[in-house]
Amino acid sequence: MPMHNLASSYGQQLVDVVVPFWTEHALDREMGGYFTFLDRKGQVYGTDKYVWLQARQVWMFSKLYNAFESRPEWLEVARQGYAFLEAHAFDADGRVFFALTRDGRPLRKRRYLFSETFAAIACSEYARASGDEAALERARATFRLLWRLYRTPGALEPKIDPRTRRCKALAMPMVLLATTHEMRLADGDDPLYRQVVEHSLDEIRGQFLRRDECVLFETVGAGGERLDTPEGRCINPGHAIEASWFLMREGVRRDDQDILRDALDILDWSLARGWDVAYGGLYSFLDVQGRPPLQLEWDMKLWWPQGEAMIASLAAYALTGEQRYVDWHERIGEYVAEHFIDREFGEWYGYLHRDGTVALDCKGSAFKGAFHVPRTFWMCYLIALEGRAAQPWHLA
Amino acid sequence: MPMHNLASSYGQQLVDVVVPFWTEHALDREMGGYFTFLDRKGQVYGTDKYVWLQARQVWMFSKLYNAFESRPEWLEVARQGYAFLEAHAFDADGRVFFALTRDGRPLRKRRYLFSETFAAIACSEYARASGDEAALERARATFRLLWRLYRTPGALEPKIDPRTRRCKALAMPMVLLATTHEMRLADGDDPLYRQVVEHSLDEIRGQFLRRDECVLFETVGAGGERLDTPEGRCINPGHAIEASWFLMREGVRRDDQDILRDALDILDWSLARGWDVAYGGLYSFLDVQGRPPLQLEWDMKLWWPQGEAMIASLAAYALTGEQRYVDWHERIGEYVAEHFIDREFGEWYGYLHRDGTVALDCKGSAFKGAFHVPRTFWMCYLIALEGRAAQPWHLA
Numbered sequence: 140m141p142m143h144n145l146a147s148s149y150g151q152q153l154v155d156v157v158v159p160f161w162t163e164h165a166l167d168r169e170m171g172g173y174f175t176f177l178d179r180k181g182q183v184y185g186t187d188k189y190v191w192l193q194a195r196q197v198w199m200f201s202k203l204y205n206a207f208e209s210r211p212e213w214l215e216v217a218r219q220g221y222a223f224l225e226a227h228a229f230d231a232d233g234r235v236f237f238a239l240t241r242d243g244r245p246l247r248k249r250r251y252l253f254s255e256t257f258a259a260i261a262c263s264e265y266a267r268a269s270g271d272e273a274a275l276e277r278a279r280a281t282f283r284l285l286w287r288l289y290r291t292p293g294a295l296e297p298k299i300d301p302r303t304r305r306c307k308a309l310a311m312p313m314v315l316l317a318t319t320h321e322m323r324l325a326d327g328d329d330p331l332y333r334q335v336v337e338h339s340l341d342e343i344r345g346q347f348l349r350r351d352e353c354v355l356f357e358t359v360g361a362g363g364e365r366l367d368t369p370e371g372r373c374i375n376p377g378h379a380i381e382a383s384w385f386l387m388r389e390g391v392r393r394d395d396q397d398i399l400r401d402a403l404d405i406l407d408w409s410l411a412r413g414w415d416v417a418y419g420g421l422y423s424f425l426d427v428q429g430r431p432p433l434q435l436e437w438d439m440k441l442w443w444p445q446g447e448a449m450i451a452s453l454a455a456y457a458l459t460g461e462q463r464y465v466d467w468h469e470r471i472g473e474y475v476a477e478h479f480i481d482r483e484f485g486e487w488y489g490y491l492h493r494d495g496t497v498a499l500d501c502k503g504s505a506f507k508g509a510f511h512v513p514r515t516f517w518m519c520y521l522i523a524l525e526g527r528a529a530q531p532w533h534l535a
Numbered sequence: 536m537p538m539h540n541l542a543s544s545y546g547q548q549l550v551d552v553v554v555p556f557w558t559e560h561a562l563d564r565e566m567g568g569y570f571t572f573l574d575r576k577g578q579v580y581g582t583d584k585y586v587w588l589q590a591r592q593v594w595m596f597s598k599l600y601n602a603f604e605s606r607p608e609w610l611e612v613a614r615q616g617y618a619f620l621e622a623h624a625f626d627a628d629g630r631v632f633f634a635l636t637r638d639g640r641p642l643r644k645r646r647y648l649f650s651e652t653f654a655a656i657a658c659s660e661y662a663r664a665s666g667d668e669a670a671l672e673r674a675r676a677t678f679r680l681l682w683r684l685y686r687t688p689g690a691l692e693p694k695i696d697p698r699t700r701r702c703k704a705l706a707m708p709m710v711l712l713a714t715t716h717e718m719r720l721a722d723g724d725d726p727l728y729r730q731v732v733e734h735s736l737d738e739i740r741g742q743f744l745r746r747d748e749c750v751l752f753e754t755v756g757a758g759g760e761r762l763d764t765p766e767g768r769c770i771n772p773g774h775a776i777e778a779s780w781f782l783m784r785e786g787v788r789r790d791d792q793d794i795l796r797d798a799l800d801i802l803d804w805s806l807a808r809g810w811d812v813a814y815g816g817l818y819s820f821l822d823v824q825g826r827p828p829l830q831l832e833w834d835m836k837l838w839w840p841q842g843e844a845m846i847a848s849l850a851a852y853a854l855t856g857e858q859r860y861v862d863w864h865e866r867i868g869e870y871v872a873e874h875f876i877d878r879e880f881g882e883w884y885g886y887l888h889r890d891g892t893v894a895l896d897c898k899g900s901a902f903k904g905a906f907h908v909p910r911t912f913w914m915c916y917l918i919a920l921e922g923r924a925a926q927p928w929h930l931a
Contacts, residue, residue: 176765176827184826185765244699303640369572369581430580431572431897435832435886438894490831492888498834501827 146523150207153516158203160485160502161509162216165196170242172223177503180484184501186241190228190254192508193239197221197261198321199509199517201268206535207517214268221265221274228258229277233284238505250295252311255285256318263325275325282322286335289315305361306370309347312339313382320388324534336389343382344401353408354427355379369433374425376413377444379405384451384518387458391533399458406451410467413444418494419474421445439498440491442507445475446515450522454532457525487512541849542919546603549912554599556881556898557905558612561592566638568619573899576880580897582637586624588904589635590653593617594717595905595913597660602931603913610664617661617670624654625673629680634901646691648707651681652714659721671721678718682731685711701757702766705743708735709778716784720930732785739778740797749804750823751775765829770821772809773840775801780847780914783854787929795854802847806863809840814890815870817841835894836887838903841871842911846918850928853921883908 164181165173175192176185197220204213227243228235235254238246262278265271288294289311292301299306316339319332326332346363347356357373360366383406390398413421420440424432448471456464478495479487481502489507490499501507521532560577561569571588572581593616600609623639624631631650634642658674661667684690685707688697695702712735715728722728742759743752753769756762779802786794809817816836820828844867852860874891875883877898885903886895897903917928 178827184822187764240699245696246699247695299643300641303636303642368583426580431574431895431900433900435835435837435895439831441831492890493894494888494890498889499827499831504827504829 142523142525146520149516149520149523153203153207153513153520156485157513157516158213158509161196161513162212165503165509166216166219167241170223171226172220172239172243173508175503175505175508177501179481179488179500179502181502187246187505188223188239188241188243189505189508190224190236190239191257191506192503192510193220193224193228194235194254194257194261195510196508197224198257198264199513201261201264202535203513203517204268205264206521217265217268221261221269221271224258224261225274225277228254229281233280234288235281250298252285252289252295253314255281255288256314259285260318260321263321267325278322279326282318283331286315286331301361306358306366307342307361309343309355309357309375309378309382312342312347313378313385315339316343316382316385316389320385340386340389340398343386344398348401348405350404352427353404354412355382355405355409356427369426369430372427372430373432374409374412374427375423375444376409376421376425377423377441377447379409380413380421380444380451381447383409384447384454387451387454388533391458391531403455403459406455410448410452415440415493419470420478420491420493420495421448421471438493440478440493440495442479442487442489443511445471445479446487446511449475449515450518453519453522457522457532538919538921542916545912545916545919549599549603549909549916552881553909553912554609554905557592557909558608561899561905562612562615563637567622568616568635568639569904571899571901571904573897575877575884575896575898577898583642583901584619584635584637584639585901585904586620586632586635586650587653587902588899588906589616589620589624590631590650590657591906592904593620593657594653594660595909597657597664598931599909599913600664601660602917613661613664617657617665617667620654620657621670621673624650625677629676630684631677646694648681648685648691649710651677651684652710655681656714656717659717663721674718675722678714679727682711682727697757702754702762703738703757705739705751705753705771705774705778708738708743709774709781711735712739712778712781712785716781736782736785736794739782740794744797744801746800748823749800750808751778751801751805752823765822765826768823768826769828770805770808770823771819771840772805772817772821773819773837773843775805776809776817776840776847777843779805780843780850783847783850784929787854787927799851799855802851806844806848811836811889815866816874816887816889816891817844817867834889836874836889836891838875838883838885839907841867841875842883842907845871845911846914849915849918853918853928 164177167174172188172193173196174183178184197217200213200217227239235258236245237249237254240246259278259281262274266275315335319335323332346359354374357375358370383402386398386402390402415422421444423439423441424434424437426432452464452468478491481488486502488497488500492498521535525532560573563570568584568589569592570579574580593613596609596613623635631654632641633645633650655674655677658670662671711731715731719728742755750770753771754766779798782794782798786798811818817840819835819837820830820833822828848860848864874887877884882898884893884896888894917931921928
């Protein structure tokens with residue numbers, strides 16, 4: 140496998156095909172921020188601004204500027220989004236809204252902290268790109284707030300009555316691990332970040348990972364108990380695979396073989412369980428015992444799990460040199476090339492039926508924006524450059 | 536079309552196939568109430584009790600006892616569910632929980648009033664079946680409470696910040712129309728019920744129905760304004776068709792040709808737009824302008840819209856005698872027979888792919904229980920008996 144050819148190919152797709160789709164169609168030059176409701180051709184079909192995607196696009200373009208190529212136009216894209224976030228995304232209490240109108244008025248604020256995590260990494264990476272000290276301070280303040288809220292029982296209204304059932308989701312420690320990676324790049328290895336990383340590793344590896352069942356669960360009891368409910372039996376292969384490369388990155392960073400072992404096991408299990416041998420592609424949700432999943436879209440092929448699997452399999456190859464990871468990487472890449480990539484209008488479709496036909500041909504929505512696809516190509520580019528690059532992939 | 540043969544056939548499917556599935560598998564004889572997470576064979580895969588379905592099954596079995604055949608075992612099924620609701624479903628403030636544990640402890644209470652509407656009709660119909668005065672009083676109290684909360688701005692936390700955007704959903708006036716129908720059967724034609732019916736008719740016909748676009752919308756502004764957002768352009772053909780037969784029922788009741796005209800137009804438009812001419816079956820969601828829908832399951836074929844369309848097309852035929860409604864009824868019935876009915880283990884599948892293959896083979900879930908399928912067969916039975924029955928369909 141000629142890794143430098145792979146790097147060129149991923150870098151080229153990123154710069155020539157994916158990034159232009161967003162710079163051509165997503166910029167709201169009138170009111171700031173980004174359009175994300177983009178149809179197959181990039182035409183706007185909705186103008187509300189969902190903060191997850193506003194923040195993730197700021198992060199992505201700042202990251203490309205910092206770690207791919209310092210193109211002034213990419214910094215300008217990030218600046219436009221950062222200005223919109225700064226002006227509109229933060230509530231008086233420091234929390235971050237979930238959805239805004241086109242002109243930035245608040246529509247929804249949710250009980251979860253994901254808006255805050257994505258706002259923190261938008262601010263931290265934009266601070267690295269621009270040198271804007273206020274952006275870094277905003278990142279720090281947002282991170283401290285979300286950590287305090289996460290650790291304070293009752294600070295946010297729980298979805299389920301905690302007097303009856305206390306449970307927790309993989310998403311939060313997994314996103315905290317990724318968020319802290321970004322904070323450390325911008326702000327150095329503060330003791331708070333080390334504490335959050337340790338806490339996240341302990342939760343993921345000690346509570347969500349179950350070696351006896353070969354699975355990384357989505358939901359466990361508040362003390363890590365296995366829950367025999369449909370929610371407790373749920374596996375999200377894309378999430379587990381994304382967590383696996385977050386763990387690989389931390390494992391490489393500290394050269395910790397135990398973390399790497401867990402990460403590779405999670406990847407192996409999730410590919411084995413999650414891959415649809417009949418039609419190809421990764422399922423969205425499964426029940427660990429093969430009972431009916433709760434999600435009616437369980438067998439749809441979504442764009443982001445396939446991208447996460449491209450990253451994780453290539454990272455696993457870079458770590459181990461094992462041929463089977465190359466095989467997985469190529470298998471997934473071929474599936475993506477055949478079914479997800481739109482050669483006529485650019486970017487990837489987001490939502491396929493189980494059989495690989497397109498279910499919904501939009502390129503952007505409330506949840507799909509300039510994030511997973513460019514991050515996939517950027518990460519695969521970086522990993523394929525491993526050993527040659529000035530900057531190892533786990534430090535970008 | 537020999538209507539009495541049709542009535543026999545629907546009555547037989549109801550009694551011999553559909554009802555036994557639920558009486559055999561759904562009864563929790565240990566802790567009361569009903570299991571609804573039932574897999575293809577009827578095996579329990581989850582034990583949480585979602586109140587929508589607990590209440591709807593009480594209503595359904597009480598209704599069958601009252602309006603189909605007074606079998607003591609059906610009253611007993613209803614009694615078991617009513618006792619569970621009475622003991623566990625009501626919060627101290629009179630509101631109704633959304634989800635309970637198997638033994639009745641509260642898991643979730645939501646900002647919507649649908650749990651209250653379904654609890655009200657469970658209580659009212661059970662009161663008719665059992666003669667239990669306390670159940671009728673509970674129905675009245677729940678109805679009065681939900682109407683007060685619905686009419687009091689800010690009484691329930693809105694999903695979207697009302698300072699930024701005020702909108703409302705078809706579901707509420709539509710469900711109020713059906714709820715009031717049940718309350719009037721149990722409690723006579725109280726002025727409050729007349730007020731709620733008038734209000735619901737005005738909202739549905741005056742604000743959600745748009746003759747210029749031939750559509751019944753799902754979401755409009757607080758004053759009925761057309762919203763040019765993905766939410767505002769959304770059509771749910773199953774919902775619109777369900778609303779059409781609720782309107783037919785009220786139109787027949789008061790012999791109002793204008794209401795009937797609106798109902799038939801909504802049915803015609805919704806069948807024309809909603810039917811998938813390539814694969815058959817009704818889509819779940821569409822954008823009125825053909826833009827991308829927000830729901831990734833938009834083209835899946837769910838069980839309940841097909842059942843609502845069987846009811847509405849047969850009711851339209853009973854009203855007009857027009858052949859095209861028979862044709863629709865048969866077309867939908869054939870699609871259901873071919874794709875939804877499970878001849879091996881009973882009941883219908885709930886969730887098909889666009890192409891009619893089974894996506895999720897469970898028979899029950901948090902949203903599918905002993906309600907839409909038995910109601911479809913019962914209503915079709917009643918309508919097919921029109922003219923011969925002791926009780927006209929619109930008065931049952």
